[in-house]
Amino acid sequence: MEARHLRYALALAEHQHFGRAAASLGIAQPPLSTQIAALEREVGERLFDRTSRGVFPTAAGEAFLARARSALAEMNRARVDASRAARGETGRLRIGFIGSALLHPLPGVLGRFRRTHPDVRLTLQELDSPASAAALLAGELDVAVGRGGPRGAGAENLITVPIGADHLVAVVSKAHPFAGRPSIDVEQLVQEPLIASADAASSYLTPLFAPAPEALDGAAMARDVHTIAGLAACCAGVGLGPDRMRLIARDDIWFCDVTPRFRLPDLQMSFRATDSSPVLAAFLSVVRQNCADVGTRLDDLLARRSS
Known part of the structure; x- marks a missing residue:
C-alpha cells in the first residue's frame, strides 16, 4: 500500500x-x-x-x-x-560562554538567532574558557565562546575563529583615588588590592605582573565581569577586565585604561570541524551577520576543512 x-x-x-x-x-x-x-x-x-x-x-x-x-x-x-x-529551523544547540561575551557580541547574536529560529532549543551555560573548551572537546557542547583558543588533546579537530578583540582596563569605585583618571600604569596597580577572574589571573595576566607576581597571588577571584565591577564598586579593590566591560551600566564605578596598553587574548568561538549540523550552520550564518570581519575568516576556515 x-x-x-x-x-x-x-x-x-x-x-x-x-x-x-x-x-x-x-x-x-x-x-x-x-x-x-x-x-x-x-x-x-x-x-x-x-x-x-x-x-x-x-x-x-x-x-x-x-x-x-x-x-x-x-x-x-x-x-x-x-x-x-x-534548514536548521529545529533541533538543539548547546553553547558555553564566558560572562564578558554577554556584553558583546552574544546579545546581538543570540537575540537574532532566537527571532529567526524560535523552534531551536538553545542550551546556554556560563563557563570559564578552559571549562567550555573541555566541554566542547568532550562533546558536551556544540559551540564554545572563550578567551583564547582551546588547548589540549583534540583541539586540532576544532575550528576556532576570533569574534572580538580587547585590551585590559581597570575599574574602581567612584570613591577610589583613581576615579576620574583616564589611565593608570602597572606600577600603580601592584600597590592596590586587585580583582580578576581566576582564568585571567592564572594565565594571560601573568606576564603583565611578572615583576610583582604577588599582586595576582593576593587578588580577589571573580567568576565574571559583573562580579569584578560589583566588587570594585564595593571598594574591594581595583578590578581588571576586558575593555568591553565598559558596557556595564553602573553609575558607581569608573574605568581607566591600563598603560602600557595590554592586549588580551581574542574572544574566540570554537566548534567541532566534523559537526555538519544544519542548526550549527544556521547559527554560524547569524554570527556572520552580527560580527564584523568574521564571515571571511570563517569561510576560509570552513573551506580548509572541506579541502
Missing part, C-alpha cells in the same frame, strides 16, 4: 464518481478503477459501493478513509519537519 493509494481513495470519496475523481488526480479513469480494486483486495474489504447514483464509502471504507486522512497528514508533517530540520 502506497501513499498514492490513500490519495486515490480520498479523491473517490470526495467526488463520488470515478471519472471526476480521476480528473482531479490527473489520471485516466481505468487506472483509478484498477487501483481502487487492488486496494480493496489488499485491505480484504469492499471500501466503496458502486451504484447508479454514484460511488460511496462502505462502513469499512469510512473507517479506512479516517485512518488514510491521518496517515497522509502525518506524512506531510514528516516532510515538513524533515525540511525544517535540514
Whole structure:
C-alpha cells in the first residue's frame, strides 16, 4: 500500500464518481478503477459501493478513509519537519560562554538567532574558557565562546575563529583615588588590592605582573565581569577586565585604561570541524551577520576543512 493509494481513495470519496475523481488526480479513469480494486483486495474489504447514483464509502471504507486522512497528514508533517530540520529551523544547540561575551557580541547574536529560529532549543551555560573548551572537546557542547583558543588533546579537530578583540582596563569605585583618571600604569596597580577572574589571573595576566607576581597571588577571584565591577564598586579593590566591560551600566564605578596598553587574548568561538549540523550552520550564518570581519575568516576556515 502506497501513499498514492490513500490519495486515490480520498479523491473517490470526495467526488463520488470515478471519472471526476480521476480528473482531479490527473489520471485516466481505468487506472483509478484498477487501483481502487487492488486496494480493496489488499485491505480484504469492499471500501466503496458502486451504484447508479454514484460511488460511496462502505462502513469499512469510512473507517479506512479516517485512518488514510491521518496517515497522509502525518506524512506531510514528516516532510515538513524533515525540511525544517535540514534548514536548521529545529533541533538543539548547546553553547558555553564566558560572562564578558554577554556584553558583546552574544546579545546581538543570540537575540537574532532566537527571532529567526524560535523552534531551536538553545542550551546556554556560563563557563570559564578552559571549562567550555573541555566541554566542547568532550562533546558536551556544540559551540564554545572563550578567551583564547582551546588547548589540549583534540583541539586540532576544532575550528576556532576570533569574534572580538580587547585590551585590559581597570575599574574602581567612584570613591577610589583613581576615579576620574583616564589611565593608570602597572606600577600603580601592584600597590592596590586587585580583582580578576581566576582564568585571567592564572594565565594571560601573568606576564603583565611578572615583576610583582604577588599582586595576582593576593587578588580577589571573580567568576565574571559583573562580579569584578560589583566588587570594585564595593571598594574591594581595583578590578581588571576586558575593555568591553565598559558596557556595564553602573553609575558607581569608573574605568581607566591600563598603560602600557595590554592586549588580551581574542574572544574566540570554537566548534567541532566534523559537526555538519544544519542548526550549527544556521547559527554560524547569524554570527556572520552580527560580527564584523568574521564571515571571511570563517569561510576560509570552513573551506580548509572541506579541502
